[in-house]
Amino acid sequence: MRAMVLNKICNLKENKRPLELVNLPKPVPKEREILVKVSACGVCHTELDEIEGRTPPPRLPVVLGHQVVGRVEKCGGKAGKFKIGDRVGIAWIYSACGRCKFCLEGNENLCENFKATGRDANGGYAEYITVLEDFAFKIPDEFSDSEAAPLLCAGAIGYRSLRLTEIKDGQNLGLTGFGASAHLVIKMVRHKYPNSKVFVFARSEQERNFAKELGAIWVGDTQDKPPEKLDCVIDTTPVWKPVIEALKNLESGGRLVINAIRKEEIDKEYLLKLDYPTHLWHEKEIKSVANVGRRDVSEFLKLAAEIPIKPEVQEFSLKEANKALLELKERKIRGAKVLRID
Numbered sequence: 001m002r003a004m005v006l007n008k009i010c011n012l013k014e015n016k017r018p019l020e021l022v023n024l025p026k027p028v029p030k031e032r033e034i035l036v037k038v039s040a041c042g043v044c045h046t047e048l049d050e051i052e053g054r055t056p057p058p059r060l061p062v063v064l065g066h067q068v069v070g071r072v073e074k075c076g077g078k079a080g081k082f083k084i085g086d087r088v089g090i091a092w093i094y095s096a097c098g099r100c101k102f103c104l105e106g107n108e109n110l111c112e113n114f115k116a117t118g119r120d121a122n123g124g125y126a127e128y129i130t131v132l133e134d135f136a137f138k139i140p141d142e143f144s145d146s147e148a149a150p151l152l153c154a155g156a157i158g159y160r161s162l163r164l165t166e167i168k169d170g171q172n173l174g175l176t177g178f179g180a181s182a183h184l185v186i187k188m189v190r191h192k193y194p195n196s197k198v199f200v201f202a203r204s205e206q207e208r209n210f211a212k213e214l215g216a217i218w219v220g221d222t223q224d225k226p227p228e229k230l231d232c233v234i235d236t237t238p239v240w241k242p243v244i245e246a247l248k249n250l251e252s253g254g255r256l257v258i259n260a261i262r263k264e265e266i267d268k269e270y271l272l273k274l275d276y277p278t279h280l281w282h283e284k285e286i287k288s289v290a291n292v293g294r295r296d297v298s299e300f301l302k303l304a305a306e307i308p309i310k311p312e313v314q315e316f317s318l319k320e321a322n323k324a325l326l327e328l329k330e331r332k333i334r335g336a337k338v339l340r341i342d
Helices: 045-052 145-165 182-192 205-213 241-249 265-273 276-280 294-306 318-329
Strands: 002-006 019-023 033-043 068-075 087-090 093-095 128-132 173-176 198-201 218-220 230-235 250-258 285-288 313-317 336-340
Touching (some): 002 318, 033 145, 045 318, 068 128, 068 145, 087 145, 145 182, 145 230, 145 250, 145 294, 145 313, 145 336, 182 198, 182 205, 182 294, 198 205, 198 241, 230 241, 241 250, 241 265, 313 318, 318 336
Parallel strands (some): 173 198, 173 230, 198 218, 230 250, 313 336
Antiparallel strands (some): 002 019, 033 068, 068 087
């Protein structure tokens, strides 16, 4: 099978083609696994973190990609959840132990043995992938393959982030950064919390205009001051500056949810500007988002079909994966980028 493989950690400024197109053996499903013929795979900022070494180290060489959509081609001997031809999705959560206190509490995203698709196991930048059947998700008929792909990560992690804000209808929400995840969050907010106002902070004029199109009440640059205080903010940026700026705009008792695996080091000195009375006093909270659980993916797919949420997507061929990643690195974003494998 054809696959785009990452062989070593590198800096995308120095190596603009980090992935190599190779032929790999077609995987064989184990007893409780299914073999999926991949049709589409979303491109995520997390892949940039993997390539540049900001995540826990991926196994190398590795096939990236954790927003995978395809059809079941073969089932292992003890796999009976899906039929041949069923359309399924595979998300960031590739597996968890199922036995620890976190798994038993429904917080499998915190499991010490959490395995990530495209990091700890080969992902969807390939023609085929295998996965345990319990970690595959039925894709609603409302979505095309390309529309469904970003729902599996950008949508699911956005859903978890929104849930962690504990927002109530009528409260103000801020979004810092307006890429694949945030543009889906605003659609969720308009459906679930129709009386809440959304304020968007983005450095790109294109992103700000896009946010207005989707219903943002106000848009501005990272350092701009909104006309109202914010009850909660979701940060989806890869750097520290927006975090510090967002804390200034929080209402007393407000909560900032940081949706990122790692922050880039380029502006780490910005943390020195963190001032307790300005940024944290009056019981402001900061909460991180760690991975997603199966509940997040399942609930979000149901919600997305109900609304329905139709993500904006830009399609690339498998061999154009490096181009898609580089555009993401350079913040050339409108919606989500998706590789068409077939």
